[in-house]
Amino acid sequence: MTATKPLLDVENLRVSFPTPTGPVEVVKGLNLSLGRERLGIVGESGSGKSMTGRAILRLIRKPGKMTADRLAFDGVELQGLSERKMRDLRGARISMIMQDPKFSLNPVMTIGYQIAEALKAHENLSRRDVQARVIEMLQAVRINDPEQVAQMYPHQVSGGMGQRIMIAMMLIPRPDLLIADEPTSALDVSVQGQVLDLIDELVREKGMGLILISHDLNLVARYCDRIMVMHAGQVVETCAAKDLHKAQHPYTRGLLAAVPQMKETREVLPVLDRSQWGGT
Amino acid sequence: MGNPAILLKDLDISYGSTKVVRDVNLSVAEGESFALVGESGSGKSTVLKAIAGLAPDWTGQISVLGQPRGHGPDSGFAKTCQMVFQDPYGSLHPRKVVDAVLREPLKVHGLGNRDARIAEVLNAVGLDQRFRFRFPHQLSGGQRQRVAIARALMLEPKVMLLDEPTSALDVSVQAEILNLLKRLRAEQGLTYLMVTHNLPVVSFMCDRMAVMNKGEIVEIADAKQLHSGDFSHDYTRELYAASGAEAV
Incomplete structure (x- = not known):
């Protein structure tokens, strides 16, 4: 923990959705304090990890409801802010990388225009400066020939390139906190590494905070400092990434054991006993 | 052993004028579990599609259990060889209950004793009978993939083509499905040809693997x-x- 005040401070975060049989809580009282560090949130689908990420940006759609005793970013309480103030904050200070580039990029806008839009929404720059920043950003995400790529449409690029463009778009307003929600699960292993290395490098360089949401324990362990394991809306365990293999909680141990190894010799993979957890 | 379960000889596959797979030679023995690995765009799924008859524009030779395969759909072939697709969310009809999904192959092939067969196959994939009259949206991803596997098993095939059967699933659910596939193979003496990009999964499931890059086996x-x-x-x-x- 750093001595300075935390970048993000969340206390008792709750998200619920109404159903015919009464409201269902998908995040049940989550506490989180994040400095300029890399935090990984891991869990199965339905554990509430994505909802946590969205709640931080106040992106829970109606009829979903979110409440928290405290949700402060850089000392400012987010819950009282108007929608307009929130819009200024989203993208500029906190930004989010979504899972699938195919669905998150606008298919009828050129890549250059989309990236420029993210910048123009938050800063007042001349057209030439905007153009220069876009090209510089595309270079930063290692796209060769950025001038040409800026004029292409999303369907003309591959998945890995699409995800790098998403990253460029999210990082161009120079945010302080980046939330990456399964940034690589739509990608191949070989491209996965490249994209994560890139996020990692940019985050370190600019001293940003990172929240990496994923279901892949080993991947999170490789790229984060701290890991939070979620199950059924609650944090079951928090530990330093390097101590992941020493994790105590049976749920974490179960998740770890279920991953097939490169040097696999087990005949059967151990499976989580769901009855113990009330099922998801 | 006799005939290999799957034999591919000088196989070239094209989509329109683009040739996506070149010169594939492969032989999978009966009862073997064989993996095709490579990144996306390397043509590994296309090979499976050609064997299943979904990519009819190929030259060379494909034979399954000694029977050469034609270019068109082939109902006799469907009895020996079935495919399981990657995305359990996309591969089940959203407006048909599980029972109807599993009944369809039996109807097409005019097989009797349908209720008993469906009950039996649900047991085999570890789904409770109460799931039988549910719609896909009422099932979780792992349960849907079990239904997709059950559908493939309906005709009691000898060869299964698996196209990334677990990549859309969580690690914990992936472990369940992998265990299931391994058990079914042992119980029913199946041959697997599996496409994946996950090498640890290959290490767990398969005997041999072919690595593909840019449409060729390297x-x-x-x-x-x-x-x-x-x-x-x-x-x-x-x-x-x-x-x-x-x-x-």
Whole structure:
């Protein structure tokens, strides 16, 4: 923990959705304090990890409801802010990388225009400066020939390139906190590494905070400092990434054991006993 | 052993004027579990599609259990060889209950004793009978993939083509499905041809693997070689390193 005040401070975060049989809580009282560090949130689908990420940006759609005793970013309480103030904050200070580039990029806008839009929404720059920043950003995400790529449409690029463009778009307003929600699960292993290395490098360089949401324990362990394991809306365990293999909680141990190894010799993979957890 | 379960000879596959797979030669023995690995766009799924008859524009030779395969749909072939697709969310009809999904292959092939067969196959894939009259949206991803596997097993095939059967699933659910596939293979003496980009999964499930890059097979290796990482082709070594061989 750093001595300075935390970048993000969340206390008792709750998200619920109404159903015919009464409201269902998908995040049940989550506490989180994040400095300029890399935090990984891991869990199965339905554990509430994505909802946590969205709640931080106040992106829970109606009829979903979110409440928290405290949700402060850089000392400012987010819950009282108007929608307009929130819009200024989203993208500029906190930004989010979504899972699938195919669905998150606008298919009828050129890549250059989309990236420029993210910048123009938050800063007042001349057209030439905007153009220069876009090209510089595309270079930063290692796209060769950025001038040409800026004029292409999303369907003309591959998945890995699409995800790098998403990253460029999210990082161009120079945010302080980046939330990456399964940034690589739509990608191949070989491209996965490249994209994560890139996020990692940019985050370190600019001293940003990172929240990496994923279901892949080993991947999170490789790229984060701290890991939070979620199950059924609650944090079951928090530990330093390097101590992941020493994790105590049976749920974490179960998740770890279920991953097939490169040097696999087990005949059967151990499976989580769901009855113990009330099922998801 | 006799005939190999799957034999591909000088196989070229095109989509329109683009040739996507070139010169594939492969032989999978009966009862073997064989993996095709490579990154997206390497043509590994296309090979499966050609065998299943979904990519009819190919030249060369495909034979399954000694029977050469024609280019068109072939109902006799469907009885010996079935495919399971990647995305359980997309491969089940949203407005048909599980029972109807499983009944369809029996109807098409005019097989009787349908209720008993459906009950039996649900047991085999570890789904409770109460799931029988549910719609796909009432099932979780793992349960849907079990239904898709059950549908493929309906006709009691000998060869199963698996196209990334677990990549849309969580690790914990992936473990369940992998265990299921392994058990079914042992129980029913199935032959698997599986496409994946996850090398640890190959290490768990398969006996041998073929590495594909840009539409060609660059190396055929034993799954045991994943333990040591000693591969002859550069591309395979790259892929092995990218899969986090050094980690854990």
